[in-house]
Amino acid sequence: DVKVTQSSRYLVKRTGEKVFLECVQDMDHENMFWYRQDPGLGLRLIYFSYDVKMKEKGDIPEGYSVSREKKERFSLILESASTNQTSMYLCASTRTGTEAFFGQGTRLTVV
Amino acid sequence: KNQVEQSPQSLIILEGKNCTLQCNYTVSPFSNLRWYKQDTGRGPVSLTIMTFSENTKSNGRYTATLDADTKQSSLHITASQLSDSASYICVVSPFSGGYNKLIFGAGTRLAVHP
Numbered sequence: 001d002v003k004v005t006q007s008s009r010y011l012v013k014r015t016g017e018k019v020f021l022e023c024v025q026d027m028d029h030e031n032m033f034w035y036r037q038d039p040g041l042g043l044r045l046i047y048f049s050y051d052v053k054m055k056e057k058g059d060i061p062e063g064y065s066v067s068r069e070k071k072e073r074f075s076l077i078l079e080s081a082s083t084n085q086t087s088m089y090l091c092a093s094t095r096t097g098t099e100a101f102f103g104q105g106t107r108l109t110v111v
Numbered sequence: 112k113n114q115v116e117q118s119p120q121s122l123i124i125l126e127g128k129n130c131t132l133q134c135n136y137t138v139s140p141f142s143n144l145r146w147y148k149q150d151t152g153r154g155p156v157s158l159t160i161m162t163f164s165e166n167t168k169s170n171g172r173y174t175a176t177l178d179a180d181t182k183q184s185s186l187h188i189t190a191s192q193l194s195d196s197a198s199y200i201c202v203v204s205p206f207s208g209g210y211n212k213l214i215f216g217a218g219t220r221l222a223v224h225p
Contacts (some may be wrong), residue, residue: 004154009152018123038121040217041217042115042200042217042218043200044215044216045154045213048203067114068165071202090155091154092154092156099145099160100157100213101157102147102154102156104152104153104154105152105153105154107152
């Protein structure tokens with residue numbers, strides 16, 4: 001059974017903190033993605049990676065960075081958390097051309 | 112601009128009833144259209160995927176249809192169950208783009224009441 005695991009279901013962080021969101025997949029997929037989901041807006045792509053150490057900006061990369069040192073792990077980093085980054089964050093992985101599998105999501109609150 | 116719009120925004124139905132969710136898109140050409148189910152606080156899970164040449168796909172009580180001429184898709188749920196309460200998201204993949212070009216609708220929130 002395919003699995004995409006995000007390290008936390010819920011996180012509360014203070015403004016200005018550096019925040020790490022971790023995502024691990026066990027399907028040997030080459031592509032991994034980070035999205036944020038806000039009410040009424042649908043999923044918006046932050047960053048994606050198509051190979052180890054490779055990354056590309058999505059639609060809303062400002063305020064975020066990513067790291068992919070190993071194929072199975074894709075990390076999203078909020079360099080200095082702000083209240084407008086309060087959101088649901090979803091990680092996904094896929095083999096090229098096939099459907100995406102999503103993690104369970106991390107609900108981040110920045111206070 | 113490529114867009115995917117879903118309607119209604121939210122829907123309440125009684126258990127056992129049928130319902131239909133709509134998805135209108137302007138993405139053209141496109142590679143495939145998918146419907147996902149997202150339970151509250153969870154990640155989306157794929158229900159159906161259709162290429163531009165298909166016009167219907169079923170998965171149990173879920174049936175998706177696609178009309179490429181009118182750029183409309185619908186998701187029909189038969190004999191609804193309480194566990195169908197969730198958000199349903201329509202996702203279109205443009206033909207020319209890489210996988211990163213998935214375009215998500217905002218979703219329809221369905222509540223099934225006993």
